[in-house]
Amino acid sequence: MDPGLLKISNLQLAAALGFVLLGGLTSLVHGLRLEKDLLWGTVRTFAQLFAMGYVLTVIFRVQHPEPVLAFFVFMIASAAWIIRSRVSERAVSFFLPTLCSMLVSYLIIAYVVTAVVVGVDPWWRPQYFLPLGGMVIGNSMNAVAIALERLFGELRSRRAQVEALLCLGADCREASGDMVRMAVKAGMIPSINAMMGVGIVFIPGMMTGQILAGADPLVAIRYQIVVMLMLVGSTTLATLLVVWLVRRRCFGPKHELLL
Amino acid sequence: MSEPVLRCDHLSHTLPDGRSLFRDVCLEIHRGAWIQIAGPSGCGKTTLLRMLVALQRPQSGAIFWNGTPLDQVPGPLLRSRVVYVAQSPSPVSESVERHLTRPFHFRLHRHRRPPTREQMRLMLDKLGLEDVPWDRGVDDLSAGQRHRLALLRALLLTPQVLLLDEPMAPLDRGSQAKVEDLLEEVRWENGTSMVLVSHQEPVRKAPDTVFHLEAGRLEPRQRK
Numbered sequence: 167m168d169p170g171l172l173k174i175s176n177l178q179l180a181a182a183l184g185f186v187l188l189g190g191l192t193s194l195v196h197g198l199r200l201e202k203d204l205l206w207g208t209v210r211t212f213a214q215l216f217a218m219g220y221v222l223t224v225i226f227r228v229q230h231p232e233p234v235l236a237f238f239v240f241m242i243a244s245a246a247w248i249i250r251s252r253v254s255e256r257a258v259s260f261f262l263p264t265l266c267s268m269l270v271s272y273l274i275i276a277y278v279v280t281a282v283v284v285g286v287d288p289w290w291r292p293q294y295f296l297p298l299g300g301m302v303i304g305n306s307m308n309a310v311a312i313a314l315e316r317l318f319g320e321l322r323s324r325r326a327q328v329e330a331l332l333c334l335g336a337d338c339r340e341a342s343g344d345m346v347r348m349a350v351k352a353g354m355i356p357s358i359n360a361m362m363g364v365g366i367v368f369i370p371g372m373m374t375g376q377i378l379a380g381a382d383p384l385v386a387i388r389y390q391i392v393v394m395l396m397l398v399g400s401t402t403l404a405t406l407l408v409v410w411l412v413r414r415r416c417f418g419p420k421h422e423l424l425l
Numbered sequence: 426m427s428e429p430v431l432r433c434d435h436l437s438h439t440l441p442d443g444r445s446l447f448r449d450v451c452l453e454i455h456r457g458a459w460i461q462i463a464g465p466s467g468c469g470k471t472t473l474l475r476m477l478v479a480l481q482r483p484q485s486g487a488i489f490w491n492g493t494p495l496d497q498v499p500g501p502l503l504r505s506r507v508v509y510v511a512q513s514p515s516p517v518s519e520s521v522e523r524h525l526t527r528p529f530h531f532r533l534h535r536h537r538r539p540p541t542r543e544q545m546r547l548m549l550d551k552l553g554l555e556d557v558p559w560d561r562g563v564d565d566l567s568a569g570q571r572h573r574l575a576l577l578r579a580l581l582l583t584p585q586v587l588l589l590d591e592p593m594a595p596l597d598r599g600s601q602a603k604v605e606d607l608l609e610e611v612r613w614e615n616g617t618s619m620v621l622v623s624h625q626e627p628v629r630k631a632p633d634t635v636f637h638l639e640a641g642r643l644e645p646r647q648r649k
Protein backbone atom coordinates (compact mmCIF):
# COMPACT_ATOMS: atom_id res chain seq x y z
CA MET A 167 0.00 0.00 0.00
CA ASP A 168 1.24 3.44 -0.91
CA PRO A 169 2.19 5.30 2.30
CA GLY A 170 0.45 8.41 0.93
CA LEU A 171 -3.00 6.77 0.88
CA LEU A 172 -4.94 6.56 4.15
CA LYS A 173 -7.23 3.56 4.56
CA ILE A 174 -10.93 4.09 5.18
CA SER A 175 -12.20 1.75 7.88
CA ASN A 176 -15.73 0.26 7.98
CA LEU A 177 -16.64 2.69 10.76
CA GLN A 178 -15.46 5.66 8.70
CA LEU A 179 -17.41 4.35 5.73
CA ALA A 180 -20.53 4.05 7.89
CA ALA A 181 -19.97 7.62 9.11
CA ALA A 182 -20.10 8.81 5.50
CA LEU A 183 -23.68 7.56 5.41
CA GLY A 184 -24.51 10.68 7.37
CA PHE A 185 -24.45 12.59 4.07
CA VAL A 186 -27.22 10.37 2.74
CA LEU A 187 -29.15 10.81 5.98
CA LEU A 188 -29.03 14.56 5.35
CA GLY A 189 -30.58 13.94 1.92
CA GLY A 190 -33.20 11.61 3.43
CA LEU A 191 -34.18 14.11 6.11
CA THR A 192 -34.54 16.88 3.53
CA SER A 193 -36.75 14.62 1.45
CA LEU A 194 -38.93 13.80 4.46
CA VAL A 195 -39.26 17.40 5.66
CA HIS A 196 -40.09 18.79 2.20
CA GLY A 197 -42.18 15.81 1.07
CA LEU A 198 -39.89 15.09 -1.91
CA ARG A 199 -40.60 11.33 -1.78
CA LEU A 200 -36.99 10.54 -2.60
CA GLU A 201 -36.34 8.34 0.47
CA LYS A 202 -36.79 5.06 -1.43
CA ASP A 203 -34.58 6.22 -4.33
CA LEU A 204 -31.92 7.43 -1.87
CA LEU A 205 -31.94 4.12 0.00
CA TRP A 206 -31.85 2.08 -3.23
CA GLY A 207 -29.11 4.29 -4.65
CA THR A 208 -27.00 3.92 -1.52
CA VAL A 209 -27.41 0.13 -1.46
CA ARG A 210 -26.48 -0.07 -5.13
CA THR A 211 -23.45 2.19 -4.65
CA PHE A 212 -22.11 -0.09 -1.92
CA ALA A 213 -22.99 -3.34 -3.71
CA GLN A 214 -21.77 -2.32 -7.17
CA LEU A 215 -18.52 -0.76 -6.03
CA PHE A 216 -17.63 -3.60 -3.65
CA ALA A 217 -18.44 -6.12 -6.39
CA MET A 218 -16.30 -4.15 -8.84
CA GLY A 219 -13.50 -3.98 -6.27
CA TYR A 220 -13.45 -7.76 -5.87
CA VAL A 221 -13.72 -8.39 -9.63
CA LEU A 222 -10.89 -5.94 -10.33
CA THR A 223 -8.74 -7.58 -7.66
CA VAL A 224 -9.18 -10.93 -9.43
CA ILE A 225 -8.60 -9.43 -12.88
CA PHE A 226 -5.45 -7.62 -11.71
CA ARG A 227 -4.17 -10.89 -10.25
CA VAL A 228 -4.91 -12.97 -13.38
CA GLN A 229 -3.33 -10.45 -15.82
CA HIS A 230 -4.87 -11.95 -18.95
CA PRO A 231 -6.58 -10.07 -21.85
CA GLU A 232 -9.81 -12.14 -21.92
CA PRO A 233 -11.19 -11.17 -18.50
CA VAL A 234 -10.09 -7.57 -19.05
CA LEU A 235 -11.98 -7.32 -22.33
CA ALA A 236 -14.95 -9.28 -20.97
CA PHE A 237 -15.28 -6.84 -18.07
CA PHE A 238 -14.93 -3.90 -20.45
CA VAL A 239 -17.72 -5.26 -22.67
CA PHE A 240 -19.87 -5.88 -19.57
CA MET A 241 -19.44 -2.23 -18.55
CA ILE A 242 -20.42 -1.05 -22.05
CA ALA A 243 -23.49 -3.32 -22.12
CA SER A 244 -24.56 -1.97 -18.72
CA ALA A 245 -24.13 1.60 -19.97
CA ALA A 246 -26.21 0.83 -23.09
CA TRP A 247 -28.90 -0.64 -20.83
CA ILE A 248 -28.93 2.47 -18.64
CA ILE A 249 -29.25 4.66 -21.75
CA ARG A 250 -32.19 2.53 -22.89
CA SER A 251 -34.04 3.24 -19.67
CA ARG A 252 -33.08 6.93 -19.61
CA VAL A 253 -34.16 7.81 -23.16
CA SER A 254 -37.95 7.99 -23.26
CA GLU A 255 -38.50 7.10 -26.94
CA ARG A 256 -40.34 3.79 -27.37
CA ALA A 257 -41.45 3.89 -31.03
CA VAL A 258 -37.92 3.12 -32.26
CA SER A 259 -35.71 0.36 -30.86
CA PHE A 260 -32.25 1.78 -30.29
CA PHE A 261 -30.58 -0.59 -27.81
CA LEU A 262 -28.66 -2.67 -30.36
CA PRO A 263 -27.28 0.25 -32.42
CA THR A 264 -26.36 2.01 -29.17
CA LEU A 265 -24.51 -1.05 -27.91
CA CYS A 266 -22.70 -1.55 -31.25
CA SER A 267 -21.62 2.06 -31.60
CA MET A 268 -20.42 2.21 -27.99
CA LEU A 269 -18.48 -1.04 -28.37
CA VAL A 270 -16.73 0.09 -31.54
CA SER A 271 -15.93 3.65 -30.49
CA TYR A 272 -14.88 2.90 -26.89
CA LEU A 273 -12.67 -0.03 -27.87
CA ILE A 274 -10.91 2.12 -30.47
CA ILE A 275 -10.44 5.08 -28.10
CA ALA A 276 -9.38 2.96 -25.10
CA TYR A 277 -6.89 1.06 -27.27
CA VAL A 278 -5.40 4.22 -28.76
CA VAL A 279 -5.05 5.85 -25.34
CA THR A 280 -3.39 2.89 -23.59
CA ALA A 281 -1.28 1.58 -26.48
CA VAL A 282 -0.33 4.77 -28.31
CA VAL A 283 -0.70 7.79 -25.99
CA VAL A 284 0.24 6.32 -22.58
CA GLY A 285 2.33 3.54 -24.14
CA VAL A 286 1.26 0.72 -21.82
CA ASP A 287 2.74 -2.68 -22.64
CA PRO A 288 0.71 -4.84 -23.13
CA TRP A 289 -2.04 -2.42 -24.16
CA TRP A 290 -4.74 -4.31 -22.20
CA ARG A 291 -2.93 -4.11 -18.83
CA PRO A 292 -5.96 -3.92 -16.51
CA GLN A 293 -4.53 -1.28 -14.11
CA TYR A 294 -4.56 1.19 -17.05
CA PHE A 295 -7.09 -0.16 -19.53
CA LEU A 296 -10.05 -0.59 -17.17
CA PRO A 297 -9.94 2.75 -15.29
CA LEU A 298 -9.29 4.70 -18.48
CA GLY A 299 -11.91 2.70 -20.39
CA GLY A 300 -14.35 3.11 -17.50
CA MET A 301 -13.99 6.86 -17.66
CA VAL A 302 -14.63 6.80 -21.40
CA ILE A 303 -17.80 4.79 -20.86
CA GLY A 304 -19.10 6.77 -17.89
CA ASN A 305 -18.68 10.16 -19.53
CA SER A 306 -19.65 9.26 -23.08
CA MET A 307 -22.75 7.45 -21.85
CA ASN A 308 -24.28 10.81 -20.96
CA ALA A 309 -23.30 12.21 -24.35
CA VAL A 310 -24.96 9.31 -26.18
CA ALA A 311 -28.14 9.67 -24.10
CA ILE A 312 -28.27 13.43 -24.75
CA ALA A 313 -27.67 12.95 -28.49
CA LEU A 314 -30.40 10.32 -28.77
CA GLU A 315 -32.92 12.39 -26.82
CA ARG A 316 -32.11 15.36 -29.06
CA LEU A 317 -32.41 13.33 -32.26
CA PHE A 318 -35.83 11.94 -31.35
CA GLY A 319 -36.99 15.32 -30.05
CA GLU A 320 -35.87 17.18 -33.19
CA LEU A 321 -37.43 14.64 -35.54
CA ARG A 322 -40.73 14.78 -33.67
CA SER A 323 -40.91 18.56 -33.32
CA ARG A 324 -39.75 19.23 -36.90
CA ARG A 325 -41.73 16.44 -38.47
CA ALA A 326 -43.44 18.76 -40.99
CA GLN A 327 -40.07 20.03 -42.18
CA VAL A 328 -38.65 16.52 -42.59
CA GLU A 329 -41.71 15.33 -44.46
CA ALA A 330 -41.69 18.40 -46.72
CA LEU A 331 -38.18 17.43 -47.87
CA LEU A 332 -39.10 13.75 -48.21
CA CYS A 333 -42.01 14.85 -50.43
CA LEU A 334 -39.56 16.52 -52.81
CA GLY A 335 -37.52 13.34 -53.33
CA ALA A 336 -35.09 13.55 -50.42
CA ASP A 337 -34.01 10.30 -48.82
CA CYS A 338 -34.04 9.99 -45.04
CA ARG A 339 -30.39 11.05 -44.80
CA GLU A 340 -30.99 14.25 -46.77
CA ALA A 341 -34.28 15.04 -45.00
CA SER A 342 -32.86 14.69 -41.48
CA GLY A 343 -29.39 16.20 -41.96
CA ASP A 344 -30.17 19.27 -39.81
CA MET A 345 -31.55 17.15 -36.97
CA VAL A 346 -28.54 14.84 -37.01
CA ARG A 347 -26.17 17.81 -36.79
CA MET A 348 -28.12 19.21 -33.83
CA ALA A 349 -28.05 15.84 -32.05
CA VAL A 350 -24.30 15.30 -32.53
CA LYS A 351 -23.60 18.86 -31.40
CA ALA A 352 -25.76 18.40 -28.28
CA GLY A 353 -23.83 15.23 -27.44
CA MET A 354 -20.43 16.89 -27.89
CA ILE A 355 -21.05 20.12 -25.99
CA PRO A 356 -20.77 18.72 -22.41
CA SER A 357 -17.27 17.32 -23.03
CA ILE A 358 -16.17 20.64 -24.56
CA ASN A 359 -17.67 22.54 -21.59
CA ALA A 360 -15.82 20.20 -19.24
CA MET A 361 -12.53 21.23 -20.90
CA MET A 362 -13.38 24.87 -20.23
CA GLY A 363 -13.97 24.33 -16.50
CA VAL A 364 -11.33 21.74 -15.68
CA GLY A 365 -8.68 22.97 -13.27
CA ILE A 366 -10.67 26.12 -12.48
CA VAL A 367 -14.15 25.02 -11.48
CA PHE A 368 -13.34 21.46 -10.45
CA ILE A 369 -10.51 18.96 -9.95
CA PRO A 370 -11.49 15.90 -11.95
CA GLY A 371 -11.89 12.44 -10.43
CA MET A 372 -8.87 10.77 -11.93
CA MET A 373 -6.51 13.55 -10.88
CA THR A 374 -8.05 13.59 -7.40
CA GLY A 375 -7.54 9.84 -7.11
CA GLN A 376 -3.93 10.02 -8.20
CA ILE A 377 -3.12 12.92 -5.86
CA LEU A 378 -4.82 11.10 -2.95
CA ALA A 379 -2.73 8.04 -3.82
CA GLY A 380 0.41 10.14 -3.46
CA ALA A 381 1.19 10.85 -7.10
CA ASP A 382 3.04 14.02 -8.13
CA PRO A 383 0.34 16.56 -9.21
CA LEU A 384 2.41 17.35 -12.32
CA VAL A 385 2.20 13.71 -13.35
CA ALA A 386 -1.49 13.59 -12.45
CA ILE A 387 -2.33 16.59 -14.64
CA ARG A 388 -0.71 14.92 -17.65
CA TYR A 389 -2.99 11.93 -17.16
CA GLN A 390 -5.95 14.22 -16.71
CA ILE A 391 -5.19 16.12 -19.92
CA VAL A 392 -5.07 12.82 -21.78
CA VAL A 393 -8.40 11.86 -20.21
CA MET A 394 -10.07 15.16 -21.16
CA LEU A 395 -8.90 14.88 -24.77
CA MET A 396 -9.84 11.21 -24.85
CA LEU A 397 -13.36 12.10 -23.72
CA VAL A 398 -13.79 14.56 -26.58
CA GLY A 399 -12.75 11.80 -29.01
CA SER A 400 -14.96 9.15 -27.48
CA THR A 401 -18.06 11.34 -27.22
CA THR A 402 -17.59 12.50 -30.82
CA LEU A 403 -17.14 9.01 -32.20
CA ALA A 404 -19.89 7.43 -30.10
CA THR A 405 -22.50 10.13 -30.75
CA LEU A 406 -21.72 10.21 -34.48
CA LEU A 407 -22.05 6.44 -34.79
CA VAL A 408 -25.14 6.09 -32.65
CA VAL A 409 -26.97 8.96 -34.35
CA TRP A 410 -26.15 7.61 -37.82
CA LEU A 411 -27.32 4.12 -36.92
CA VAL A 412 -30.44 5.13 -35.01
CA ARG A 413 -31.48 7.75 -37.57
CA ARG A 414 -32.15 5.03 -40.17
CA ARG A 415 -34.40 3.23 -37.68
CA CYS A 416 -36.57 6.34 -37.38
CA PHE A 417 -37.59 5.85 -41.01
CA GLY A 418 -39.44 2.98 -42.66
CA PRO A 419 -38.49 1.03 -45.80
CA LYS A 420 -39.94 3.79 -48.01
CA HIS A 421 -37.94 6.38 -46.05
CA GLU A 422 -41.18 7.50 -44.39
CA LEU A 423 -40.82 9.02 -40.92
CA LEU A 424 -42.03 6.57 -38.28
CA LEU A 425 -42.02 8.86 -35.22
CA MET B 426 -56.85 4.48 -72.86
CA SER B 427 -53.26 4.88 -71.68
CA GLU B 428 -51.96 3.53 -68.37
CA PRO B 429 -52.78 5.96 -65.54
CA VAL B 430 -49.79 7.60 -63.85
CA LEU B 431 -51.25 6.69 -60.45
CA ARG B 432 -53.88 4.10 -59.71
CA CYS B 433 -55.47 3.14 -56.40
CA ASP B 434 -57.19 -0.24 -56.19
CA HIS B 435 -59.66 -0.81 -53.36
CA LEU B 436 -57.85 1.15 -50.66
CA SER B 437 -59.20 0.91 -47.15
CA HIS B 438 -58.01 2.51 -43.97
CA THR B 439 -59.15 2.08 -40.38
CA LEU B 440 -58.10 4.41 -37.55
CA PRO B 441 -56.44 3.08 -34.38
CA ASP B 442 -59.76 3.53 -32.53
CA GLY B 443 -61.38 1.07 -34.96
CA ARG B 444 -63.32 3.68 -36.96
CA SER B 445 -63.22 3.11 -40.71
CA LEU B 446 -61.78 6.20 -42.42
CA PHE B 447 -62.45 5.06 -45.97
CA ARG B 448 -63.06 1.78 -47.70
CA ASP B 449 -62.74 0.36 -51.16
CA VAL B 450 -61.43 3.58 -52.66
CA CYS B 451 -60.50 3.35 -56.35
CA LEU B 452 -58.92 6.23 -58.22
CA GLU B 453 -57.10 6.69 -61.54
CA ILE B 454 -54.96 9.73 -62.26
CA HIS B 455 -54.00 10.13 -65.90
CA ARG B 456 -51.29 12.28 -67.43
CA GLY B 457 -52.28 15.94 -67.47
CA ALA B 458 -55.49 15.37 -65.49
CA TRP B 459 -56.83 18.03 -63.13
CA ILE B 460 -58.66 16.45 -60.22
CA GLN B 461 -60.22 17.98 -57.15
CA ILE B 462 -61.00 15.94 -54.04
CA ALA B 463 -63.50 17.50 -51.66
CA GLY B 464 -65.08 16.30 -48.47
CA PRO B 465 -65.66 17.22 -44.84
CA SER B 466 -62.74 17.68 -42.42
CA GLY B 467 -61.32 14.45 -41.05
CA CYS B 468 -62.78 12.30 -43.83
CA GLY B 469 -59.34 11.03 -44.89
CA LYS B 470 -58.36 13.28 -47.81
CA THR B 471 -54.90 14.01 -46.43
CA THR B 472 -54.38 10.35 -45.48
CA LEU B 473 -55.22 9.39 -49.05
CA LEU B 474 -52.65 11.84 -50.47
CA ARG B 475 -50.01 10.61 -48.00
CA MET B 476 -50.63 7.06 -49.15
CA LEU B 477 -50.15 8.09 -52.78
CA VAL B 478 -46.58 9.19 -51.93
CA ALA B 479 -45.88 6.24 -49.61
CA LEU B 480 -45.68 8.31 -46.43
CA GLN B 481 -48.34 5.97 -45.08
CA ARG B 482 -49.11 2.38 -46.02
CA PRO B 483 -52.67 1.39 -46.90
CA GLN B 484 -54.07 -1.31 -44.64
CA SER B 485 -55.59 -3.03 -47.64
CA GLY B 486 -55.62 -2.44 -51.37
CA ALA B 487 -52.78 -1.43 -53.66
CA ILE B 488 -51.36 1.66 -55.35
CA PHE B 489 -49.58 1.59 -58.71
CA TRP B 490 -47.24 4.18 -60.17
CA ASN B 491 -46.91 3.88 -63.95
CA GLY B 492 -48.22 0.31 -63.54
CA THR B 493 -45.68 -0.72 -60.88
CA PRO B 494 -46.92 -1.49 -57.35
CA LEU B 495 -45.61 1.04 -54.85
CA ASP B 496 -44.14 -1.85 -52.82
CA GLN B 497 -41.56 -2.20 -55.59
CA VAL B 498 -40.75 1.50 -55.96
CA PRO B 499 -38.15 3.21 -53.72
CA GLY B 500 -39.89 5.95 -51.72
CA PRO B 501 -37.51 8.80 -52.67
CA LEU B 502 -37.74 7.90 -56.38
CA LEU B 503 -41.55 7.96 -56.26
CA ARG B 504 -41.59 11.27 -54.39
CA SER B 505 -39.12 12.85 -56.79
CA ARG B 506 -41.76 12.47 -59.54
CA VAL B 507 -45.00 12.49 -57.56
CA VAL B 508 -44.63 15.55 -55.37
CA TYR B 509 -46.91 16.27 -52.42
CA VAL B 510 -47.24 19.73 -50.91
CA ALA B 511 -48.70 19.59 -47.40
CA GLN B 512 -51.38 21.89 -46.06
CA SER B 513 -49.16 23.97 -43.75
CA PRO B 514 -45.57 24.34 -44.94
CA SER B 515 -43.43 24.74 -41.83
CA PRO B 516 -41.45 27.96 -41.30
CA VAL B 517 -37.77 27.15 -41.76
CA SER B 518 -34.86 29.44 -41.08
CA GLU B 519 -33.27 29.52 -44.52
CA SER B 520 -33.29 32.11 -47.27
CA VAL B 521 -35.87 32.08 -50.05
CA GLU B 522 -33.19 31.26 -52.63
CA ARG B 523 -31.74 28.38 -50.59
CA HIS B 524 -35.26 27.09 -49.95
CA LEU B 525 -36.08 26.97 -53.67
CA THR B 526 -32.81 25.40 -54.82
CA ARG B 527 -32.30 22.96 -51.93
CA PRO B 528 -34.04 19.99 -53.65
CA PHE B 529 -31.53 20.23 -56.52
CA HIS B 530 -28.85 19.09 -54.04
CA PHE B 531 -30.73 15.84 -53.36
CA ARG B 532 -29.20 12.72 -54.90
CA LEU B 533 -32.20 12.18 -57.20
CA HIS B 534 -32.20 15.73 -58.57
CA ARG B 535 -28.46 16.38 -58.57
CA HIS B 536 -28.14 15.56 -62.28
CA ARG B 537 -30.59 18.33 -63.14
CA ARG B 538 -29.62 21.89 -63.80
CA PRO B 539 -30.90 24.11 -60.95
CA PRO B 540 -33.17 26.95 -62.06
CA THR B 541 -31.55 30.30 -62.65
CA ARG B 542 -32.52 33.37 -60.65
CA GLU B 543 -34.31 34.71 -63.75
CA GLN B 544 -36.42 31.56 -64.07
CA MET B 545 -37.28 31.58 -60.39
CA ARG B 546 -38.05 35.32 -60.40
CA LEU B 547 -40.41 34.86 -63.35
CA MET B 548 -42.39 32.24 -61.46
CA LEU B 549 -42.30 34.23 -58.22
CA ASP B 550 -43.80 37.14 -60.16
CA LYS B 551 -46.52 34.94 -61.54
CA LEU B 552 -47.46 33.90 -58.00
CA GLY B 553 -47.58 37.48 -56.77
CA LEU B 554 -44.31 37.18 -54.82
CA GLU B 555 -42.43 39.81 -56.83
CA ASP B 556 -41.53 41.78 -53.69
CA VAL B 557 -39.89 38.90 -51.84
CA PRO B 558 -36.07 39.33 -51.79
CA TRP B 559 -33.74 36.33 -52.23
CA ASP B 560 -32.15 36.66 -48.82
CA ARG B 561 -35.41 36.94 -46.84
CA GLY B 562 -35.83 34.12 -44.32
CA VAL B 563 -38.70 31.77 -45.09
CA ASP B 564 -39.76 32.04 -41.45
CA ASP B 565 -40.25 35.79 -41.98
CA LEU B 566 -42.90 35.24 -44.66
CA SER B 567 -46.65 35.13 -44.08
CA ALA B 568 -48.50 31.80 -44.17
CA GLY B 569 -49.88 32.58 -47.63
CA GLN B 570 -46.45 33.53 -49.00
CA ARG B 571 -44.89 30.37 -47.52
CA HIS B 572 -47.60 28.31 -49.11
CA ARG B 573 -46.99 29.78 -52.56
CA LEU B 574 -43.25 29.35 -52.09
CA ALA B 575 -43.74 25.66 -51.22
CA LEU B 576 -45.87 25.31 -54.33
CA LEU B 577 -43.23 26.97 -56.47
CA ARG B 578 -40.51 24.75 -55.01
CA ALA B 579 -42.53 21.71 -56.08
CA LEU B 580 -43.22 23.14 -59.55
CA LEU B 581 -39.51 23.80 -60.18
CA LEU B 582 -38.98 20.02 -60.07
CA THR B 583 -41.44 19.59 -63.00
CA PRO B 584 -43.15 16.61 -61.37
CA GLN B 585 -45.24 14.02 -63.13
CA VAL B 586 -48.02 14.43 -60.57
CA LEU B 587 -48.53 17.29 -58.13
CA LEU B 588 -50.61 16.53 -55.04
CA LEU B 589 -51.72 19.71 -53.29
CA ASP B 590 -53.38 19.65 -49.88
CA GLU B 591 -55.65 22.68 -49.49
CA PRO B 592 -53.44 24.87 -51.70
CA MET B 593 -55.92 27.75 -51.78
CA ALA B 594 -56.88 27.81 -48.08
CA PRO B 595 -54.57 30.67 -46.96
CA LEU B 596 -54.97 32.66 -50.22
CA ASP B 597 -57.26 35.50 -51.22
CA ARG B 598 -59.16 35.19 -54.49
CA GLY B 599 -56.60 37.21 -56.42
CA SER B 600 -53.73 34.97 -55.31
CA GLN B 601 -55.89 31.90 -55.89
CA ALA B 602 -56.43 32.97 -59.49
CA LYS B 603 -52.67 33.45 -59.99
CA VAL B 604 -51.96 29.99 -58.56
CA GLU B 605 -54.61 28.39 -60.76
CA ASP B 606 -53.19 30.13 -63.85
CA LEU B 607 -49.66 28.93 -63.10
CA LEU B 608 -50.79 25.37 -62.40
CA GLU B 609 -52.70 25.34 -65.66
CA GLU B 610 -49.68 26.69 -67.54
CA VAL B 611 -47.41 23.98 -66.07
CA ARG B 612 -50.01 21.32 -66.80
CA TRP B 613 -50.09 22.28 -70.49
CA GLU B 614 -46.34 22.67 -70.82
CA ASN B 615 -45.24 19.53 -68.95
CA GLY B 616 -48.32 17.31 -68.83
CA THR B 617 -48.22 17.40 -65.03
CA SER B 618 -51.28 15.86 -63.40
CA MET B 619 -52.81 18.04 -60.69
CA VAL B 620 -54.64 16.62 -57.69
CA LEU B 621 -56.05 19.27 -55.36
CA VAL B 622 -57.64 18.56 -52.04
CA SER B 623 -59.75 21.66 -51.63
CA HIS B 624 -62.95 22.98 -50.16
CA GLN B 625 -62.90 26.13 -52.25
CA GLU B 626 -64.63 26.70 -55.53
CA PRO B 627 -62.12 27.38 -58.31
CA VAL B 628 -61.78 30.99 -59.52
CA ARG B 629 -60.53 30.34 -63.05
CA LYS B 630 -59.91 26.67 -63.72
CA ALA B 631 -62.68 24.12 -63.30
CA PRO B 632 -61.27 20.63 -62.60
CA ASP B 633 -61.86 17.78 -65.05
CA THR B 634 -63.32 15.69 -62.27
CA VAL B 635 -64.40 16.41 -58.72
CA PHE B 636 -64.36 13.51 -56.27
CA HIS B 637 -66.24 13.63 -53.00
CA LEU B 638 -64.86 11.66 -50.11
CA GLU B 639 -67.64 11.24 -47.62
CA ALA B 640 -68.72 8.49 -45.23
CA GLY B 641 -65.71 6.46 -46.32
CA ARG B 642 -66.61 6.47 -50.03
CA LEU B 643 -64.91 8.30 -52.88
CA GLU B 644 -67.50 9.20 -55.50
CA PRO B 645 -66.70 11.00 -58.79
CA ARG B 646 -68.87 13.78 -60.09
CA GLN B 647 -68.19 14.65 -63.69
CA ARG B 648 -68.35 18.32 -64.59
CA LYS B 649 -70.63 19.30 -67.42
